[in-house]
Amino acid sequence: MNNNKTRTAIAVSFASLLLTGTVLAASVPRGIPTNIKPNANHALDKRPIIGPNSVTFGAYDPHADFSADPNSKIEHLFLPWEDVDLSSLSIADDYAQQRGRKLFITVEPWSWAVDWRSSPEQLISGILAGKYDANMAAVCSTAAGLKSDVTIRWAQEMDATDNQFTWSHWKAADYASAYRRMVTVCRQHNKTAKYMWSPKGEPDLAAFYPGDDVVDLIGLSVFGLQQYDVDKFGKERTFAEILAPGYRLAAAFGKPIVVAELGYEGDADYVRNWADNAAKQYPEFPDLTAVVYFNDKEVYPWPKPYGLPNWRVVSDEVVN
Secondary structure (H helix, E strand, O other), X not given: OOOOOOOOOOOOOHHHHHHHXXXXXXXXXXXXXXXXXXXXXXXXXXXXXXXXXEOEEEEEOOOOOOOOOOOEEEEEEEEEOOOOOHHHHHHHHHHHHHOOOEEEEEEEOOOOOHHHOOOHHHHHHHHHOOOOHHHHHHHHHHHHOOOOOEEEEEOOOOOOOOOOOHHHHOOHHHHHHHHHHHHHHHHHHOOOOEEEEOOOOOOOHHHHOOOHHHOOEEEEEEEEEHHHHHHHHOOXXXXXXXXXXXXXXXXXOOXXXXXXXXXXXXXXXXXXXXXXXXXXXXXXXXXXXXXXXEOOEOOOOOOOOOOOOEOOOEOOOEOX
């Protein structure tokens, strides 16, 4: 890890952090469930409908809404590669193992402490010069010691234009070179992980493709916000409508495709339509193998006035 900065990671167990009520956002992976208990009876349950003809389903689930759901087969975590207690991955590993799930780890190449982040230029030049090889090696060697099958997704949504991620400001060729370097480093420490290249799904996504030899899966992001669609497109859009453009571009690479981040928010009819259809097998999407729900409030604002949509599958209003 980079020793030039003071670490915020605390060398105590995740369980101890919970007991003290002190969980630092920058010290543990995001997504390890912290409130494991049976789901309450909520007013609106938005979880996707899973049937015999569904693709594989999983979730990023920090609230443990899917803790007892046998339909969930993938446990999604996010972690920065700086200022993180990687030993807490064993908690997620045990949790996934107990439920027969695979681990899906999104590695973000920055610190979650905003005032410690490098500029886009500093970050890409450092990566290509090998400055961050040790960061990636630490993540991948830790993941290699886990019992669960692991998929690693590095620097997601590099084609996004909403200014959320430092790495979305890089030139496409630089991103591809950085991705290749990180997978090469990771493979030196982890011989079994699969690697996901995960654009948002913008029209220029192909320019960022790093090569067939370093991509096992392709991830896309699909979010449906009813009011946004009505205001921008003049109608509500379906899961299939939003997925289709990015899918067509990604399918050209001949890799399995995953909706790595899925969410939807709107009135009851809108939610019901998405829940009924988001995990279906579609003849027009033959390479779609899985969808992974983002079960939390949005972390980066949508354009005004939409704010932070709440994708969580249960509402805060509880029916008595």
